[in-house]
Amino acid sequence: MGDRRFGKGSPRPALLERLPSSPGFWRSPVRGVRFTAVLGLVLLAGLTLLFVTGLLSYAAYNPDLAPVNDKTPGKGLLGFYLFAWPTGPHWLYRLTQGLHVTVGIALVPVLLAKLWSVIPKLFALPPARSVGHALERVSLLLLVGGALFEFITGLLNIQLEYLFPGSFYPLHFYGAWVFFAAFLAHTGLKLPRAVRVLRGGRLEGSAPGEVDELASPAPAAPTVSRRGALAMVGGGSLLLLITSAGRSFDGPARQMALLTPRGVAEPGPGPNGFQINKTAAAVGVTAADTGKGWRLTVGGPAGEIRLSREQLLAMDQYSAALPIACVEGWATSDQWWRGVRLSDLAVLAGYRDRPPGVLVESVQRRGAFRKVALRDNQVRDPRSLLALQVNGEELSLDHGYPARIIVPAAPGVLNTKWVARLTFGEL
Ligand code: HEM
Numbered sequence: 001m002g003d004r005r006f007g008k009g010s011p012r013p014a015l016l017e018r019l020p021s022s023p024g025f026w027r028s029p030v031r032g033v034r035f036t037a038v039l040g041l042v043l044l045a046g047l048t049l050l051f052v053t054g055l056l057s058y059a060a061y062n063p064d065l066a067p068v069n070d071k072t073p074g075k076g077l078l079g080f081y082l083f084a085w086p087t088g089p090h091w092l093y094r095l096t097q098g099l100h101v102t103v104g105i106a107l108v109p110v111l112l113a114k115l116w117s118v119i120p121k122l123f124a125l126p127p128a129r130s131v132g133h134a135l136e137r138v139s140l141l142l143l144v145g146g147a148l149f150e151f152i153t154g155l156l157n158i159q160l161e162y163l164f165p166g167s168f169y170p171l172h173f174y175g176a177w178v179f180f181a182a183f184l185a186h187t188g189l190k191l192p193r194a195v196r197v198l199r200g201g202r203l204e205g206s207a208p209g210e211v212d213e214l215a216s217p218a219p220a221a222p223t224v225s226r227r228g229a230l231a232m233v234g235g236g237s238l239l240l241l242i243t244s245a246g247r248s249f250d251g252p253a254r255q256m257a258l259l260t261p262r263g264v265a266e267p268g269p270g271p272n273g274f275q276i277n278k279t280a281a282a283v284g285v286t287a288a289d290t291g292k293g294w295r296l297t298v299g300g301p302a303g304e305i306r307l308s309r310e311q312l313l314a315m316d317q318y319s320a321a322l323p324i325a326c327v328e329g330w331a332t333s334d335q336w337w338r339g340v341r342l343s344d345l346a347v348l349a350g351y352r353d354r355p356p357g358v359l360v361e362s363v364q365r366r367g368a369f370r371k372v373a374l375r376d377n378q379v380r381d382p383r384s385l386l387a388l389q390v391n392g393e394e395l396s397l398d399h400g401y402p403a404r405i406i407v408p409a410a411p412g413v414l415n416t417k418w419v420a421r422l423t424f425g426e427l
Helices: 012-017 033-060 092-106 108-123 131-160 168-199 226-242 309-314 342-349 376-380
Strands: 296-300 303-307 318-322 335-341 358-362 371-374 385-390 404-406 419-424
Touching: 033 092, 033 108, 033 168, 033 226, 092 108, 092 131, 092 226, 108 131, 108 226, 131 168, 296 342, 303 309, 309 385, 335 342, 342 376, 342 385, 342 419
Parallel strands: 296 419
Antiparallel strands: 296 303, 318 335, 335 385, 358 371, 358 419, 385 404
C-alpha cells in the first residue's frame, strides 16, 4: 500500500523505505523486545556492579583526605558517600577493582548487542512527538553516549595506560554519574516491560498482547535464532572473560590473559619478578636519586629526622603478605614484604599513641601520584610498612628501591615507590 502523503507515482515513499528512519529498513528477525529485554536484564546486573565497584575504587583513593589525592576537586555533592577505606580484608581492592575491569571487558559484547537490538529506535522520526518524548530521547542520548564514553575511556586506559594523564579520573568519574542517572531513568521505564515480556517464557516470536516496535515489520529469512544470537553474545563475553581475568592471578591463569597488559608473562624471574606498573626510568628516577646519598626524611611534631637505609634496617623489621592491586584491574598474588612499620616511624615523628595520617613523597619526577596522603587507619594497621625487601631479597629499583610503601587493601598508586619523605599529621 502506497503512502497517502505522496502523489501517485511519486518515488519518495520508496526512497523513504530505504532510509534507516523507516522501520522497514531494519530486517533482522532476531530483533524484538524479548531479545532486547534479556540483554537489558544482563546489563542491569552487570552495570550496577560496575557503578558500585567504580565508586568504591574512587573512595579507595581517599580523595576527601587531602588535596594531593583529589583528582576531581569540583565534585561537590557527588562525593557524599566517601568513607575511610578499610585495610581489611587485605585483598579488598584486588577484588573490587578486578571485578570492575574484568566484568567491564566481558560486558562489551552485551552492550554492543543491546545497541544493535535497539538501533531502529535511534533513527526513528520525527525526533520528538511531544515534550515528554523529546525528554525521553535526550535521556537516551545520555544513556547511549554515556555508556559508550565510559566503556571507551575505561578500555583505553587499561590498554594504553595513562592515555589521559591526570584527566582520566574526572572524565570517567563525571561520565559515570551522567551515565548512571540516565541508566536509572531508563531502567525505571523499561524494567516492568522487560519482566512482563519475559514472563511469557519463549524467546522466539512476539509477546502476546504487546506491540513489538523493535521487531521488523518485514523480516528477512532467519539465519540464526534469537537463542543462537544470545549464545553468540554470551560466547563472546566468555571468551573475553577467559582472556582477561587471568591478570588478577599468577601462574597459568596469567598466561591466558592474552588481551591485556600485565597479562601473559611476569617480568623476569626471581623474588622481584612480579608485575610493575611504572618502571623507575618511566618516572625519571635515576641511580643517583636512590644510591648511597639517599636519605628518608621523617617529619612531625618532633621535628625532622633523616635516616639512611642502614638506619632503617637497624630498626625493628616486620613482614606482611600483601598483593599489589592496580586501578587498571590487574593484581599480583600476595608477596612477602619486609620493612619498618609506618606506626613506628610515626613514633619517631612524635606521635607515640594514635598516629595520624601521613603525606608520602617520592623522589620520582613524573606521575600523577608523586605525592599521596594515607589515612590514620592505614598508618595504624600493623601490616602497613615502609618496605625495604620483598620475598627475601632487596627491592629491585623498579619495585621502589631503596624503600616503598605497602598498605593492605590500598590501590597500587597509594603504595608509593622510591619514598623520599614522610610527613605525619600534615596532609
Ligand atoms: C547501557 C545500558 C543500556 C542502553 C545503552 C540501552 C539502550 C536502549 C535504547 C536506545 C532503547 C530504545 C529506546 C526505546 O525503546 O525507547 C532501549 C530499549 C529497551 N531497553 Fe534498554 N538500554 C540499556 C539498559 C537496559 C536495561 C538495564 C534494561 C532492563 C531493565 C533495558 C530494557 C530495555 C527494553 C525492554 C527496551 C525496549 C522497550 C520498548 O520497546 O518499549 N535496557 N534500550
